[in-house]
Amino acid sequence: MRVDDPNRRTVLQALMAGGSAALLTGCGASGLSPAASPAAGGTGSAAADRISIMDQRGKTVTFARPVTKVVTIPMPAASLLVAVDGSAKHLGAMHNASWVAMRDGVMGTMFPRTLELPHDIATQDFTPNVESVRALNPDVVIQWSDAQLIDPLENAGLTVIGLTNTGKQEDVDAWVTMFAAMLGKPERATEIKAHSDEELDKIKSLAAGRDSGGPSILYFNRFTGGLKAAAADTYNDFYIKLVGGTNPATGQHPLPGSGMVGLDVEQVLSWDPEVILLGNFDQAMPQDIYSNPVWQNISAVRSRRVYKVPLGGYRWDPPGQESPLMWHWLTAIAFPQDRSAVRGKVREYFQFLYGQEPSEDALDRMLWVTENSGSANYQQFNAG
Template identity: 75%
Template sequence: MATTDLNRRTALQLLAAGGSAALLAGCAGTSNSPPSSNASVDSATGSAGGISITDQRGKTITVVRPVTRVVTIPMPAASLLVAVDRTADHLAAMHNASWVAMRDGIMGTMFPESLALPHEIATQDFTANVESVRALDPDVVIQWSDAQLIEPLEEAGLTVIGLTNTGKQEDVDAWVAMFGAMLGKPERAVEIKARSDAELAAVKEMASSRNLPGPSLLYFNRFTGGLKAAAANSYNDFYIKLVGATNPATGDDPLQGSGMVGLDVEQVLRWDPEIILLGNFDGALPQDLYADPVWQSVSAVKSRRVYKVPLGGYRWDPPGQESPLMWHWLSDIAFPQQQSRLPDKVTEYFDFLYSYKPTADELDKILWTAANGQSDHYQQFNAA
């Protein structure tokens, strides 16, 4: 047996032992097994068995060899694929929102070929243009697990891997495991999960060691054109609580609903959050709140604690491969006395994910140091 095959087999055994990212079985589940946030992978790369992956619908997909052409529709999937692969060579097309993040962030600089890829393959609500996708002749299409999104693709004869997002880190771990398996790089998935687990443990330890009450922290997924905040079962609620802060949208006066929920200014005024985060899905910046009379009575505005979430290889607000950096950034925002020298951590982590070390100017762009420059304690993140 070749050394590469031994390494892959060892990696898959480690994935199985980890439990939360992937469960290894002698056979990869049946197509009617129940959906789960975990993914089962059974790799027989280099043998007649091929690579079998049980996706988050509980359906088993088998490919005869590592895939070389992948179309991604869920927005985190394109950049996650590149991080697992350390190249954009096997990305065939992506959702437009993924492409915009690559264009506006640093991914397009690290992997300029990604900006030339097709990206008008699905509507904003992730409904695929089936004929456009078929014309790309992909080995695999990555899609959200909703039946109405997947069935048209499968009826067209395409191989589809379904993802879910339950607002938990286990989903990211499952995506990494599936992508590593289908690319023939399960050992890379092990590395990424091990690194993420170590960072998660470090952030938890920091949070548990503080004898400080956490601030109330509200995340806006949308601000311009109508407010939407992170409510129950959102990844944002997970990391707000992870760092030791509280989310008023899931507190004593919670938003009704799950995920990103619409609300009005009056609700925010009642909560009076101490910190406000502005996501990367619209163009809102801290200055927009600082200059608007409507927001002047909110504690976060009065104390200049409104921040634009960083935009790296992908947006840091949703789950993804750079989520460990989001956890550390948010810890420093919530508890600014920590002064963790995040730019150094970003540089090292980008080298690990992408084999790329950002310049000081690129770090300032990732961390929005200019846009956040008027906000409290943000000088700690300056790289240039």
């Protein structure tokens, strides 16, 4: 997706640093206008009760009241909305890839309504089906901030909030803040950010306390049908380095460009990564690499350190509300001696985000316990 200009990103990050709903323009500390805040009893004029949000394009979007029907196109947005809202009742439709993650993960079990929602409202590359979206009559459409993706929606008279993904945690914080504000729940953003910041500090403290560096970790966004790895300006590069690892795709011999970049096997062989992560955007599993003679000389294969990234309420590999769980999981993968209690952390975090705790069977599916069982040290994620 388009990266916002540096000045706009700087302003956004400064606003988010305080942990409040500061993206709202003309609002009090609660994230709503003073007349609409709980302290004021909500007795002000209709104009004062309006919710104004500056999106990541720098455009201000105003709502007369909290939204009740939201269409989401960016893939992480649907499950993020559910987490912020604590329910699926305000989600009106989503991208097919969001729906597939809900079907294959646990979100569809926790919130069955999500599987009944329309999910044909955009193409794979996020181009909206404008007529399908208009027919749903949403209060707002969430879309990536590229003009060619937003303009058709706005030209059709739809209200749009634009998101960007610069590969930084600040983007997730901004998304949570905007979603909480438009739902009329600004305090929820403060809660989620506080939990995320607490976990971030724990991971940073662990990394800072180690005497030596971590392994080289290569993340494949796509494996089946053509390789794509996380290069510069990706959230995957952020968390690989966060836990103390290195990313060969951004190292001494980096991939050109940014985002998810295509590459060949020869490039991977030259890097010889010590750990390989398989994302949740195709069906590749560790056994697919272990059984293929092409990969046998790579360190990650020889030491059995190939892992399928977990799939919870949403995929853990891209940025989202469950990213702190990814940080803990990857720390345990990269540094198995740390052995953080990931299963307990998932239960705790799911109760906070969704008001539900997953069963032992659901945790096994989430963590791909069976599929990762042939990989080194994965027994640490088993029940009991």
